[in-house]
Amino acid sequence: MSDLEEHDALHRLLGGYLLGGLDEADTDRLDEHLHDCADCRAELDRLAPVPEMLQRLPDARHLGGGAPLAVSPTARPTQQNIEGLLSRMRAEKTKETRVNRVRWLAAAAVVMIAAAAIGYGIFTNGRVPQGTTPEALPSVELVTTQFESAPGSGLTGSAVLTPKEWGVAIALDVSRMSGNGPFLCLMRSKGGGTEQSAVWGDTGNGSAKVNGASSFKIGDVDAVLITDRDGKVLGTASVT
Known part of the structure; x- marks a missing residue:
């Protein structure tokens, strides 16, 4: 048998x-x-x-x-x-x-590590140089400056400038604006040129939080200006 x-x-x-x-x-x-x-x-x-x-x-x-x-x-x-x-x-x-549970946990860990690596690549715009660790990447240095009001204006607030490859991004937080809108944010270069970086309308309470941008490099920016629709300067924030 x-x-x-x-x-x-x-x-x-x-x-x-x-x-x-x-x-x-x-x-x-x-x-x-x-x-x-x-x-x-x-x-x-x-x-x-x-x-x-x-x-x-x-x-x-x-x-x-x-x-x-x-x-x-x-x-x-x-x-x-x-x-x-x-x-x-x-x-x-x-x-x-x-044994099967250990194998499953190991596979899950691999997936989580891979997902974290993909997420890091997304948040860094995929520009991490090969062989470069996150700790070795240069940190972005923000520039924060305060507005000084022009004569006859009570404008107060701040501007935060963030360096970008293409220029600079700006975040405004201002209050006590007076005059007629629309209001403009202008960036002035050290060479005397200006670029409009943001525009917004009347807010009712004179306060606004606005984001904008300019093609000027951070090292070329001399000042940030806020004007009304007639071009009257309401406040200036110097960038040193």
Whole structure:
């Protein structure tokens, strides 16, 4: 008999093994087989509740009107033997589950690291030089300057200038503006040229928070000016 035929023959005896219906020779053969066959142990685990279920059925000892059902609590194999086999099988399942969980966590960690790396590339506009760590990147130095009001104006506030590759971005936070809108923010270069960097309308309370930009490089900016629609200067913030 081949190994496969032997396996199939013993597999068919599992029901009788649980119900104590095998002779001593078949029980010993199946005992030895179960220690080395995971498939049969899995089937044994699936069938393990059957004897108890049969005992609980109404008239279980006379099903079908035939002979009493032989489910002997003292028949071989012993309950300890079955439980020992099932415990071994469940321990193997637990070990396999634990290994699979560790592998899953490791894969998840790789995905999270990759996502973090992609996110870093996005927030740095993908311009991180090869071989350069984030700590080695130059920090952006912001320039903050305060407005001085022009004669007859009560304008107060600040301007924050951020260097960019293409020029400079500006964030205005001003209040106590007077005059007629629209109001303009102008950047004046050290060479005397000016560029309009922002424009906005009347705010009702004389306060505004506005963002703008200029093509001037940060090192070329001399001052930031706020004017009304007639060109009257309301305040100047010098950039040193």
